[in-house]
Amino acid sequence: MDETKRANVALVIETMYQVAANPDAWQxxxxxxxxxxxxxxxxxxxxxxMARSQDVARLTARPEExxxxxxxxxxxxxxxxxxxxxxxxxxxxxxxxxxxxxxxxIGAELTFDDPANAEALTRAxxxxxxxxxxQTILRLDRGEDDSPSFAxxxxxxxxxxxxxxxxxxxxxxxxxxxxxxxxxxxxxxxxSIRESFGLTPxxxxxxxxxxxGRSLKEAADELEVSVNTLRNQLRAIFDKMGLxxxxxxxxxxxxxxxxxxxxxxxxxxxxxLASADAPxxxxxxxxxxxxxxxxxxxxxxxxxVLIFHEGLGSSLLPPGxxxxxxxxxxxxxxxxxxxxxxxxxxPDYSFDSVADDMVELCDQLGLSEVRIGAILSGAPSxxxxxxxxxxxxxxxxxxxxxxxxxxxxxxxxxxxxxxxSRIESNPWVIETFYAILRxxxxxxxxxxxxxxATASSPGxxxxxDENAHIASYxxxxxxxxxxxxxxxxxxxxxxxxxxxxxTVADLQCPLEVWHGDQDALAPLADLLDYLGDKPRRIRVxxxxxxxxxxxxxxxxxRRAAA
Numbered sequence: 001m002d003e004t005k006r007a008n009v010a011l012v013i014e015t016m017y018q019v020a021a022n023p024d025a026w027q028x029x030x031x032x033x034x035x036x037x038x039x040x041x042x043x044x045x046x047x048x049x050m051a052r053s054q055d056v057a058r059l060t061a062r063p064e065e066x067x068x069x070x071x072x073x074x075x076x077x078x079x080x081x082x083x084x085x086x087x088x089x090x091x092x093x094x095x096x097x098x099x100x101x102x103x104x105x106i107g108a109e110l111t112f113d114d115p116a117n118a119e120a121l122t123r124a125x126x127x128x129x130x131x132x133x134x135q136t137i138l139r140l141d142r143g144e145d146d147s148p149s150f151a152x153x154x155x156x157x158x159x160x161x162x163x164x165x166x167x168x169x170x171x172x173x174x175x176x177x178x179x180x181x182x183x184x185x186x187x188x189x190x191x192s193i194r195e196s197f198g199l200t201p202x203x204x205x206x207x208x209x210x211x212x213g214r215s216l217k218e219a220a221d222e223l224e225v226s227v228n229t230l231r232n233q234l235r236a237i238f239d240k241m242g243l244x245x246x247x248x249x250x251x252x253x254x255x256x257x258x259x260x261x262x263x264x265x266x267x268x269x270x271x272x273l274a275s276a277d278a279p280x281x282x283x284x285x286x287x288x289x290x291x292x293x294x295x296x297x298x299x300x301x302x303x304x305v306l307i308f309h310e311g312l313g314s315s316l317l318p319p320g321x322x323x324x325x326x327x328x329x330x331x332x333x334x335x336x337x338x339x340x341x342x343x344x345x346x347p348d349y350s351f352d353s354v355a356d357d358m359v360e361l362c363d364q365l366g367l368s369e370v371r372i373g374a375i376l377s378g379a380p381s382x383x384x385x386x387x388x389x390x391x392x393x394x395x396x397x398x399x400x401x402x403x404x405x406x407x408x409x410x411x412x413x414x415x416x417x418x419x420x421s422r423i424e425s426n427p428w429v430i431e432t433f434y435a436i437l438r439x440x441x442x443x444x445x446x447x448x449x450x451x452x453a454t455a456s457s458p459g460x461x462x463x464x465d466e467n468a469h470i471a472s473y474x475x476x477x478x479x480x481x482x483x484x485x486x487x488x489x490x491x492x493x494x495x496x497x498x499x500x501x502x503t504v505a506d507l508q509c510p511l512e513v514w515h516g517d518q519d520a521l522a523p524l525a526d527l528l529d530y531l532g533d534k535p536r537r538i539r540v541x542x543x544x545x546x547x548x549x550x551x552x553x554x555x556x557x558r559r560a561a562a
Contacts, residue, residue: 016432027415033422033429076180078104079156084121085109087175094280096180100142101149110178114141124153125176137197138178139242152179197240206233210249278316281342284364292357293342297332298325304370305560306358306385307334308378311402311492314341314480318473318553328561333370335361337381339488340481349491351404351499355384362389371560372396375549376522377492380404380499387506395510399549399556402522403530404499416453417521424497434486434493441482446475457518457545470550504534512537514556518545 015025015032076093078086086106097104102112112118117140124138140149156175199207209219216234220227234246243249283293295315302325309315315334325332337354338346346353358381362370371394374382379401386393406424407417423430450471454460464470481489504511511534515524524540541548549556 012426012429016429016436027419029429029433030415030419030422033426034418078110078178080110080125080176080178082174083109084118084125093178093180096149101140112140117141121153121178128153128155128176141242149180153177154179199237199240200233203233203237203240206230207237207249210234210246278319279322281315281336283342284361286357286360290338290344290346290357291342292335292338292344292361294333294335294361297322297334298328298330300331302326302329302331303561304331304333304365304367306362306367306370306372306382307332308372308374308382308385309334309336309340309477309481310375311377312478312481312489313375313378314477314483316473316477316480318550319469321553321557324554324557328557330557330561332557333361333365333367336481337378337488337492339485339491341483341488343488345485345487345491349488350495351380351384351502352388354381355388358385359388362392368392369394373399373556373560374401375399376546377402377496379527380496380502383504383507383511384502386509390508393509395512396507397512397514397556397560398527399514400516400519400522400546401513401527402496403527404496404502405526405530406500407523407526416449420493424493430493431486431490434482434490437489438482438486441479443472443475446478447471450474453521453546456520457516457547459516459518459544460547463544463547463551470547473550504531507534511535512539512559514539514541514548514552516541516544516546516548518543519548521546 012029012032015029076090076096078089078093078097081087085108086104089104089106094104097110100113101117102110102114104110110118110121112121120138120140124136127136136153138151138153140151142149154177156177205223206219209222210216214222216227216230220230223230234249237249238244241249279295279297281293281295283291286292293315295317297317298321307317315336317332317334321332335358336343338344338349338357346357369392370389372382372386374396376399379398380403382396382398386396407421423433450464451461454464511531513524513527513531513535515522515527515538517524517540528535528538541552544551
């Protein structure tokens with residue numbers, strides 16, 4: 001690497017650190033990338049230096065930024081009343097219960113397949129309440145063939161963001177939460193384990209070593225004791241925690257550490273009740289074993305419409321979608337593309353691979369014919385899916401569609417358009433930027449970004465100001481997108497760059513375009529240049545830009561039902 005390139009790389013990395021500390025500095029990254037030019041095939045040390053900025057993002061998150069709009073869905077939680085009724089829960093908790101623990105229904109008492117688990121929960125709640133707002137660890141058995149699960153029992157108000165997500169629970173001393181694990185470190189974990197299971201200090205020291213990947217011999221050397229002594233301590237740990245294998249112990253400790261981290265750091269937001277009528281996220285298992293998540297709105301036997309969300313979106317449709325879909329006899333299936341929301345990432349993300357996943361979803365749902373709707377960056381995946389479905393695709397409706405093409409220069413004045421263009425040209429930056437965005441995501445940041453994006457569209461700005469609920473919806477929509485990982489968002493930006501020679505020549509079904517006349521982020525001219533003579537109908541909506549789909553959501557659904 002020559003000196004000029006080395007200096008440009010250093011500038012980009014330094015700027016990324018500034019963005020990590022202050023996400024509002026993202027426009028500075030646009031300028032740095034412009035100065036650096038098109039940096040490809042970066043050396044490993046540059047990528048590693050870039051990735052370290054994520055640590056800055058973790059360390060500089062500020063409480064005043066507010067809770068993350070969708071929290072982290074890599075921990076599951078159930079808020080329980082004094083009588084063990086489930087008052088609220090997130091998707092991961094529902095999965096955990098359904099995977100061999102029992103049944104979870106909001107408003108009903110939590111039920112377990114193994115009655116001993118219900119008794120254990122009752123004891124854990126009593127222990128936590130006796131500690132005046134303390135927390136304890138609960139062991140849950142899954143049967144003889146499966147290793148047990150562990151969860152925290154803690155006051156509901158210990159969950160960050162509870163006051164915003166469910167104000168009625170914020171001051172309820174009797175509301176406790178059952179919190180399932182994810183994967184990080186915490187300081188209070190070990191004292192909680194000691195108090196919950198009665199481990200001795202020596203047994204705790206051994207547990208720490210094993211959790212950190214040490215073998216018994218390595219732990220013995222570091223602790224200056226014999227291997228036999230540690231074997232005796234390990235047997236005692238197994239007896240106290242109800243375990244049989246060392247691998248079960250390590251897994252349990254790793255899982256529990258993440259939950260304690262969530263409670264201790266106060267950096268994780270509780271998932272807001274974004275839409276009272278939104279159905280739960282469900283999933284299928286694809287042929288390669290990956291999970292593909294989706295929401296199923298409307299009437300189960302209604303006309304099916306497969307919806308593709310935008311590039312920082314999820315399966316959460318605008319408020320009222322469930323009721324309107326039922327009224328119009330529609331079945332709206334909104335899938336979360338690989339790496340978005342609750343869907344597993346794809347090892348080889350492309351618009352064609354997304355289309356293959358969506359065809360498999362249609363197959364598993366038994367859809368013989370389906371209409372397709374796509375918003376913004378969902379357009380290329382939607383078109384490729386229609387091509388793959390062949391005669392089963394009844395038609396495609398693109399809303400503010402973004403083609404896999406560079407934005408024409410005449411429109412490249414929008415800060416967000418310039419930024420997207422710069423990161424598409426520098427794929428080594430993309431993953432780190434979206435990881436930082438995930439770590440620093442907050443309702444306030446979403447609000448500022450949307451207001452910045454609407455600056456080029458008076459219609460968008462007016463609509464956003466006049467409809468206060470839209471900000472909360474977008475925050476939840478984006479937050480769910482990044483809940484587990486930022487891989488999907490990063491992979492899709494890279495796919496746009498790779499697919500610049502993609503055409504729509506093989507599309508056979510009817511194609512319709514709806515677009516706002518003030519959309520500078522995804523200009524209509526660029527879309528029509530990509531689509532050629534394929535559109536059968538083009539509707540240009542006056543007085544609105546990038547927020548067209550939100551403003552005209554009811555009309556779009558009625559068009560799908562026509």
